[in-house]
Structures are given as structure tokens and as C-alpha cells.
Amino acid sequence: MNATTTGRFAAPHEPTYRILLIEDDLGDALLVEELLHDTGLRFELTTRTTLAEARAELAATPIDCILLDLHLPDVSGTDAVTTVRSMAPHTAVIVLTGLAEAQAGPDAMAAGAQDYLVKGKVEADLLHRTVRYAVYRSETERASSEAQAARLRAEENARLERGLLPQPILDTSTVRVTSRYLPGATLALLGGDFLDVVEGDGGLLHAVVGDVSGHGPDAAALGVCLRIAWRSLVLGGHRGDDLLHLMERILLAERGGQHMFATCTLLTLDQKAGTATLHLAGHHEPLLTTSEGTRELEAAHGIALGIFSGPHRWPATVVPLPATGALTLYTDGLTEGHSGAANERLGVEGLLELIATLPAEDPAVQVDLLIKETHELNAGRHSDDLAVLRLDWGSPPARS
Structure with missing residues (x-):
């Protein structure tokens, strides 16, 4: 009734x-x-x-x-x-x-x-x-x-953030570092994306951006593990192909019974030589911003970490750099959204078109504007976790 x-x-x-x-x-x-x-x-x-x-x-x-x-x-x-x-x-x-x-x-x-x-x-x-x-x-x-659940989420986010978003270790480097991280879902904990920057011997600057498959605490925990492993190995002198082999061994040991894998980009910035050395493990190329605009770098690709066991090679790509510029490393959350009423994937091409419309601002402001614009284009649809790492050297590049 x-x-x-x-x-x-x-x-x-x-x-x-x-x-x-x-x-x-x-x-x-x-x-x-x-x-x-x-x-x-x-x-x-x-x-x-x-x-x-x-x-x-x-x-x-x-x-x-x-x-x-x-x-x-x-x-x-x-x-x-x-x-x-x-x-x-x-x-x-x-x-x-x-x-x-x-x-x-x-x-x-x-x-x-x-x-x-x-x-x-x-x-x-x-x-x-x-x-x-x-x-x-x-x-x-x-x-x-609900308030207690929100407090617990905030506390857990803070713990994960300390692991996924560490303070850069910069001794003498004049490179300006800008980093941002956003989970893909509202109220979600941080996901499996990770990033880090450390200064090594000889003033070389080492950076990593990575993305563990999946979302939630398991992906985040593995992301924290890989980020800490990367920092420890880099400070211990490991580089490039050798470094990626060790990171993959750690991933295979730490993922347990779950078949998670990770993509990542390794970058070594040498300001004295004016070069950037790239190693891509299933990840996309960084973006280079100069006075002439922003473009995607061309680099050799290697397989993502943890796809299958066995010997792999991750070839190095050395890119010449201008005296003044910026490199932006990012995860798929910045490009996998959809743009406007056409409902087409933004992609790298759409991202570059969007960057070209942004005003010349402070690097941190530009990164925030870029994230804001991609989210607005995505019109509230679910998107992947998003991590952005931008490295600026010299004076800020002027727009032509």
C-alpha cells in the first residue's frame, strides 16, 4: 500500500x-x-x-x-x-x-x-x-x-601525496620545477601516476614521470614504490637502460598476484652540454617549449615495465636543447579526455593546439591554465589520473 x-x-x-x-x-x-x-x-x-x-x-x-x-x-x-x-x-x-x-x-x-x-x-x-x-x-x-570519511580520505591522500609527489632534490641547479597531480575521479585517492626530480653528480638533472595501470590504493602503492626506487637508484648512480631493468624487477616483485604494469619517461637534463637524454618505457614523448612555440620531441620507444618478463632494451635518445626553454613531461590524463561537442579525443595534436592559445605566463600559471582548459573541454566526463612535470631553464621563453 x-x-x-x-x-x-x-x-x-x-x-x-x-x-x-x-x-x-x-x-x-x-x-x-x-x-x-x-x-x-x-x-x-x-x-x-x-x-x-x-x-x-x-x-x-x-x-x-x-x-x-x-x-x-x-x-x-x-x-x-x-x-x-x-x-x-x-x-x-x-x-x-x-x-x-x-x-x-x-x-x-x-x-x-x-x-x-x-x-x-x-x-x-x-x-x-x-x-x-x-x-x-x-x-x-x-x-x-561522511565528514569522518572525508577526513580519512584527506589523511590517506596526504600520505600518498608525500610518496608520489616528493620535494625535488636540487642543490645547485637553476632549473625551475613545476609539478601538478590530479586524481581522475571526484573524491578519489591519488592514483598510480608518479613523478620526481633529483640533481645528480656534475649538475645533471634527472626526472621521471610514470603511470601505473589501474586506479585506487593498489596502483598508488605501487606508484609510490616505483618513485622511491627510482630516486634511490638514481642517487646510487644507475642510469638509463640499467635503471629501467632494476625498476622492472622491483615492479614484478611488488605487484604480487595482480598483473599491473607501468609506463614511464626518464629524462636527464644536461644544461652545460645543452642536451636532454630520454628513455621511454611505453610512455609518450615530452613537449619542448621554445621561443618558436611548443612541439613534441621525437624519441625511440621501449616496452612498458612489467608487460612480460625477459630481457628488454630501452634505447636512449639525445636531444639538443636551446639555451632557454622548457620541457613538459605528463601522463595520459592530459590527453585522453574529449574535446567539445565533437566528442573527439584531445590527443597530443589537440593538446599542442590548446597550448598555442594560452597566454605567455609564469610556468606554474601556464600549467594550471592548461589543466583547467583540458578539464573544461572534457565537459565533466571521467578522465584518467593526471600528472604534469615542467622544467624551465634560462629566462621564460617568449611567444613568437
């Missing part, structure tokens, strides 16, 4: 309560409905006679308050309360007990009900107050639970 109605004495601005009555006695159900009419509440009443029917209703319809009889054909006692609470953990539950069940109400509240009422002793004013206060307490509990 369903009923949408307003109490006889409802206030003009009274909210409408969506109430589910789970009661197999039709006589008691009619009495409850009559009492609701006298409460002054605005309500939408749905009545179900079994817990199985109630389960289907709760799955299909949002409910503010459940009035629950403790003696149903398919469940009874506090088991009814715990079962209903498991089905609707953030919905107010008011238990209806019999005159001879003195302990049933307190037991029901101990099992999770917000309140209880004794059949035959309920008046309209009492029912009015009980429903309103139970819904209020339930909403307060929900808000508190």
Missing part, C-alpha cells in the same frame, strides 16, 4: 517525510496511518508486510524513516532491526513494540534503532516528535559519518 498525503494540521513549510511502514497486521497499519494524519506531518507512506518486500522498496526508493514491527513473517526481534539497518544504514528506524514487550524497545535501540513506540500507547503528538527527532538524529549521524 502506498499513500502520499499531508497531515491534517501540517504547517505550510513542513518538510515531506518519506516513511516506510513494515507491518504485517493490516489493522495496526491502518491505525499508524490514521495517527500520521493527525500528527501535522507532511508524509509519503509506503506499507510493506514482509522484510523481503521492504528490501525491494529500500533498494528502489529513498526513505527518510522506517516504522518497523518486530514480529514479521520472515524475521523477528532485534534481528529485524540489524537487518534493516544493514539495508539502510543512514535511514531512521523506529521500532513498534507490543504492550507486553517491556524490554523489546531498549533492546531494539541497542541494536541500532533511533527510538521505539509501544502500540496502543502512541498519540499523534508523540509520533510527530519521534519521527522528526529520529530523522534529525539519523541525518546528523550521516553527516558525521
Whole structure:
């Protein structure tokens, strides 16, 4: 039975309560409905006679308050309360007990009900107050639970961020480092993208941007592991092909039974020689910005880490650099979105066209504008995690 109605004495601005009555006695159900009419509440009443029917209703319809009889054909006692609470953990539950069940109400509240009422002793004013206060307490509990979940997400994000987004180790280098990281889903933890920059011997600047397959804490944990391994190995003197072999061994050991893999770009910037040395492991090329504009560098490719075991080669590409410029390393989240009404993938070509329209600004401002524009073009669609690392040297390149 369903009923949408307003109490006889409802206030003009009274909210409408969506109430589910789970009661197999039709006589008691009619009495409850009559009492609701006298409460002054605005309500939408749905009545179900079994817990199985109630389960289907709760799955299909949002409910503010459940009035629950403790003696149903398919469940009874506090088991009814715990079962209903498991089905609707953030919905107010008011238990209806019999005159001879003195302990049933307190037991029901101990099992999770917000309140209880004794059949035959309920008046309209009492029912009015009980429903309103139970819904209020339930909403307060929900808000508190959501706030606690948000705090836990923020704390976990902070821990992961410290691992995925470390402070660059720069001793004498004059290169300016700009980094950004955004998870692909709203409220999501950081994903498996990672980046890092360290200065090695002889003033060489080493950088990495990588992307672990998948999302969530497992991908993030493996990303943290690979980022820390990269920093330790670079500071220990490992370079290029040798470095990637060791990173792959670590990935295979740390991924456990999950078949995760990782792509990455390794970069060594030598300002004295005016060169950048690239190693690509399943990742795309960086972008080079000069006074003439921005273009994608051409570089040799190697296989992603962890695709299959066996000996691999990751060839090196040495690129000459101008005295002034910028290199941008990034993950797929910057190009895999869709652009505008045409719903076409942005891609590297679209990214370069977009960069050409951006005003000449401070590097950090330009990176933020680029991310903002790609997100707006994607029109709120889901996108991959996004990591951007930009390295600027010399004076800021002017736009031609």
C-alpha cells in the first residue's frame, strides 16, 4: 500500500517525510496511518508486510524513516532491526513494540534503532516528535559519518601525496620545477601516476614521470614504490637502460598476484652540454617549449615495465636543447579526455593546439591554465589520473 498525503494540521513549510511502514497486521497499519494524519506531518507512506518486500522498496526508493514491527513473517526481534539497518544504514528506524514487550524497545535501540513506540500507547503528538527527532538524529549521524570519511580520505591522500609527489632534490641547479597531480575521479585517492626530480653528480638533472595501470590504493602503492626506487637508484648512480631493468624487477616483485604494469619517461637534463637524454618505457614523448612555440620531441620507444618478463632494451635518445626553454613531461590524463561537442579525443595534436592559445605566463600559471582548459573541454566526463612535470631553464621563453 502506498499513500502520499499531508497531515491534517501540517504547517505550510513542513518538510515531506518519506516513511516506510513494515507491518504485517493490516489493522495496526491502518491505525499508524490514521495517527500520521493527525500528527501535522507532511508524509509519503509506503506499507510493506514482509522484510523481503521492504528490501525491494529500500533498494528502489529513498526513505527518510522506517516504522518497523518486530514480529514479521520472515524475521523477528532485534534481528529485524540489524537487518534493516544493514539495508539502510543512514535511514531512521523506529521500532513498534507490543504492550507486553517491556524490554523489546531498549533492546531494539541497542541494536541500532533511533527510538521505539509501544502500540496502543502512541498519540499523534508523540509520533510527530519521534519521527522528526529520529530523522534529525539519523541525518546528523550521516553527516558525521561522511565528514569522518572525508577526513580519512584527506589523511590517506596526504600520505600518498608525500610518496608520489616528493620535494625535488636540487642543490645547485637553476632549473625551475613545476609539478601538478590530479586524481581522475571526484573524491578519489591519488592514483598510480608518479613523478620526481633529483640533481645528480656534475649538475645533471634527472626526472621521471610514470603511470601505473589501474586506479585506487593498489596502483598508488605501487606508484609510490616505483618513485622511491627510482630516486634511490638514481642517487646510487644507475642510469638509463640499467635503471629501467632494476625498476622492472622491483615492479614484478611488488605487484604480487595482480598483473599491473607501468609506463614511464626518464629524462636527464644536461644544461652545460645543452642536451636532454630520454628513455621511454611505453610512455609518450615530452613537449619542448621554445621561443618558436611548443612541439613534441621525437624519441625511440621501449616496452612498458612489467608487460612480460625477459630481457628488454630501452634505447636512449639525445636531444639538443636551446639555451632557454622548457620541457613538459605528463601522463595520459592530459590527453585522453574529449574535446567539445565533437566528442573527439584531445590527443597530443589537440593538446599542442590548446597550448598555442594560452597566454605567455609564469610556468606554474601556464600549467594550471592548461589543466583547467583540458578539464573544461572534457565537459565533466571521467578522465584518467593526471600528472604534469615542467622544467624551465634560462629566462621564460617568449611567444613568437
